[in-house]
Amino acid sequence: MELPTEQKKNLSLQAADNIRMLSAAMVEKANSGHPGGPMGGADFMHVLYSEFLNFDPDDMHWRYRDRFYLDAGHMSAMLYGTLALIGNYSMEDLANFRQWKSPTPGHPEIDLDRGIENTSGPLGLGHAFGIGAAIAERFLAARFGKVVEHKTFIYISDGGVQEEISQGAGRIAGHLGLGNITMFYDANDIQLSSEVDDVTSEDTAKKYEAWNWHVITIDGNDHDAIRNALKECVAETERPSLIIGKTVMGKSVRDDEGQLYEGKVELHGKPLGKSSASFEKTIEGMGGDPANPFQIISEVAALYEEVKARQRTKATAQKTAFENWAQANPEAANKLDSFFSKKLPSIDWRAIEQKPDQATRNASSTVLSHLADKVENMIVASADLSNSDKTDGFLKKTTIFKKGDFSGAFFQAGVAELTMSALATGMALHGGVIPVCATFFAFSDYMKPAIRVCALMEQQVIFVWTHDAFRVGEDGPTHQPVEQEAQLRLLEELQNHSGNNSLLALRPADGNETTASWKLALENNNTPTGLIFSRQNIKDLPTEGVPDIGQTVGKGAYQVMGTESTPDVILVANGSEVATLVDAAKILIQKNNLKIKVVSAPSEGLFRKQSIAYQTEILPDNIPTYGMTAGLPSTLRGLVGKHGEVWGLNHFGYSAPYTVLDEKFGFTPTQAAEKILAFLKK
Numbered sequence: 001m002e003l004p005t006e007q008k009k010n011l012s013l014q015a016a017d018n019i020r021m022l023s024a025a026m027v028e029k030a031n032s033g034h035p036g037g038p039m040g041g042a043d044f045m046h047v048l049y050s051e052f053l054n055f056d057p058d059d060m061h062w063r064y065r066d067r068f069y070l071d072a073g074h075m076s077a078m079l080y081g082t083l084a085l086i087g088n089y090s091m092e093d094l095a096n097f098r099q100w101k102s103p104t105p106g107h108p109e110i111d112l113d114r115g116i117e118n119t120s121g122p123l124g125l126g127h128a129f130g131i132g133a134a135i136a137e138r139f140l141a142a143r144f145g146k147v148v149e150h151k152t153f154i155y156i157s158d159g160g161v162q163e164e165i166s167q168g169a170g171r172i173a174g175h176l177g178l179g180n181i182t183m184f185y186d187a188n189d190i191q192l193s194s195e196v197d198d199v200t201s202e203d204t205a206k207k208y209e210a211w212n213w214h215v216i217t218i219d220g221n222d223h224d225a226i227r228n229a230l231k232e233c234v235a236e237t238e239r240p241s242l243i244i245g246k247t248v249m250g251k252s253v254r255d256d257e258g259q260l261y262e263g264k265v266e267l268h269g270k271p272l273g274k275s276s277a278s279f280e281k282t283i284e285g286m287g288g289d290p291a292n293p294f295q296i297i298s299e300v301a302a303l304y305e306e307v308k309a310r311q312r313t314k315a316t317a318q319k320t321a322f323e324n325w326a327q328a329n330p331e332a333a334n335k336l337d338s339f340f341s342k343k344l345p346s347i348d349w350r351a352i353e354q355k356p357d358q359a360t361r362n363a364s365s366t367v368l369s370h371l372a373d374k375v376e377n378m379i380v381a382s383a384d385l386s387n388s389d390k391t392d393g394f395l396k397k398t399t400i401f402k403k404g405d406f407s408g409a410f411f412q413a414g415v416a417e418l419t420m421s422a423l424a425t426g427m428a429l430h431g432g433v434i435p436v437c438a439t440f441f442a443f444s445d446y447m448k449p450a451i452r453v454c455a456l457m458e459q460q461v462i463f464v465w466t467h468d469a470f471r472v473g474e475d476g477p478t479h480q481p482v483e484q485e486a487q488l489r490l491l492e493e494l495q496n497h498s499g500n501n502s503l504l505a506l507r508p509a510d511g512n513e514t515t516a517s518w519k520l521a522l523e524n525n526n527t528p529t530g531l532i533f534s535r536q537n538i539k540d541l542p543t544e545g546v547p548d549i550g551q552t553v554g555k556g557a558y559q560v561m562g563t564e565s566t567p568d569v570i571l572v573a574n575g576s577e578v579a580t581l582v583d584a585a586k587i588l589i590q591k592n593n594l595k596i597k598v599v600s601a602p603s604e605g606l607f608r609k610q611s612i613a614y615q616t617e618i619l620p621d622n623i624p625t626y627g628m629t630a631g632l633p634s635t636l637r638g639l640v641g642k643h644g645e646v647w648g649l650n651h652f653g654y655s656a657p658y659t660v661l662d663e664k665f666g667f668t669p670t671q672a673a674e675k676i677l678a679f680l681k682k
């Protein structure tokens with residue numbers, strides 16, 4: 001039965017108040033957290049979830065659901081409170097906010113069962129994930145049509161708008177005309193330690209309009225205004241929409257006297273009871289029971305039962321339409337299913353012919369060119385370096401994304417590495433696509449915050465980094481990666497929540513290893529992978545006696561060159577330094593009659609996951625081991641053991657042709673041979 005309009009309005013407000021009360025109670029009970037933002041945003045959340053967002057309450061994983069991405073992770077209580085109204089959290093879950101192993105961590109972590117689409121906390125990333133997801137939706141819609149279409153809703157706050165990534169994400173969304181996006185900007189004029197006016201005087205509406213967004217400014221606590229704005233934005237299909245909701249920080253908060261105490265900086269990040277506000281008076285003011293605040297008001301519960309019933313009916317109708325389509329289009333439906341279920345097409349990796357002695361970035365290009373014909377759901381991106389990072393091997397076979405045309409599979413991100421990484425992560429979160437993004441290795445520093453959260457969320461994003469060493473030479477020290485690989489090896493070591501290495505980082509040594517590394521990257525669908533490629537040509541490694549290259553690279557480290565008896569020394573490296581060590585070994589064998597084993601170790605993280613027996617077979621700890629890396633010596637320290645030695649770079653490079661740098665920095669085979677002899681004499 002439909003309620004009369006007036007009653008509906010009151011009920012709507014009651015539901016928002018319910019979210020406010022739950023949010024305040026969570027923070028109060030945990031004695032830590034952020035009550036003010038959630039209390040201001042509750043009105044939008046209620047209207048969105050009860051009237052606009054399409055989802056199936058019985059199947060939160062439904063592939064074609066509308067997506068909701070929260071940028072402001074500190075407002076987690078608001079999201080948990082809203083999702084509690086649809087039954088995805090119990091009152092006990094909420095009461096355990098921020099506690100050990102509770103499903104309600106301080107900042108939300110991806111949990112599709114409960115409706116959490118993304119991990120958020122580092123401001124700015126969450127909304128870029130949403131925009132990435134919207135790109136994935138357009139990509140799939142261009143191939144499968146209406147049945148896969150859905151909307152993407154995003155929630156951003158002042159902090160997210162101020163983070164620089166919003167410039168890249170906003171530019172891209174406007175440029176690509178992503179009309180499937182509606183972003184609510186919770187503009188409450190207050191941030192963590194200051195008022196917004198203290199840090200900016202920009203006209204945010206004009207800024208987004210300049211990027212081709214459709215912008216509406218409303219009273220963000222007025223339910224009818226929110227409703228009308230959402231209606232208008234959902235109808236807009238040519239441009240992304242921004243609703244600037246002027247909200248009140250700590251809406252409905254009261255002080256000890258029972259007077260409203262709203263819009264204060266101190267309400268941002270501490271329990272009401274620890275501020276000049278009163279938790280009890282605040283809850284009472286909204287009609288709740290301060291002694292028992294973890295409650296869903298019965299009328300609100302009934303309203304959400306209706307919401308769920310309506311959602312079920314709608315989802316069922318949409319699923320039936322999908323089934324009809326699938327029956328009429330079995331081939332397309334199978335393909336779509338394989339995309340979402342991460343089934344790869346059969347790829348004949350041996351058919352990929354690598355030219356001898358080439359740069360691994362070129363070898364990567366050869367692989368990409370092959371994959372462009374085979375892996376139809378790969379999206380490759382580059383931050384304006386496609387002809388240098390050699391993703392152009394893929395680009396030559398497809399076209400770039402354009403407004404209204406997502407039939408191609410290449411995303412020119414522009415010079416925006418962090419944005420590109422976060423968008424790629426969002427594409428992965430959406431599902432159905434395999435995102436790849438590329439730039440120079442030195443600029444992986446610009447991507448690190450997104451890589452970290454991507455790793456935490458266990459998403460398959462393939463990062464391609466070329467120009468992997470000081471051998472970018474003439475470009476000077478700014479472009480010469482030195483400590484970057486060591487950082488990635490740390491991320492490999494860091495375990496994700498599933499107990500796996502949070503990243504797979506591979507630095508292949510030649511063309512064959514490059515093909516094998518790409519295979520591993522594509523098959524590794526539960527963590528990000530970093531592929532690190534050289535700019536300069538590299539001599540191929542000897543393959544004599546090496547079993548299947550795919551398998552050996554897959555073990556993280558393997559023997560490239562051996563000796564019948566116990567070696568006098570083991571040489572270990574990855575990337576182009578392996579070929580240098582092979583040449584050094586040849587000198588030492590010939591001139592000094594040494595017995596030498598050379599090990600290529602494209603991924604220490606992967607190697608450490610092998611059996612102890614394998615690890616000791618490849619790198620026994622009773623034989624002197626010498627490592628060489630173009631990065632910081634610590635890159636290889638773990639592999640050479642405590643008696644070993646590593647030759648690496650412990651300083652920024654200098655500008656000069658790379659052959660000169662090789663000489664000056666001690667990276668020629670002759671120099672390596674001398675250093676190894678000196679090491680053995682110690």
Ligand SMILES: Cc1ncc(C[n+]2csc(CCOP(=O)(O)OP(=O)(O)O)c2C)c(N)n1
Nearest residue numbers: 037074121122123157158159190191192268
């Ligand atoms: C990248 C990043 N920097 C800093 C923070 C710490 N932080 C959390 S919230 C916040 C500012 C919040 O202001 P706003 O976005 O307006 O949220 P509100 O105060 O309205 O809750 C800051 C600086 C963060 N979470 N992420």
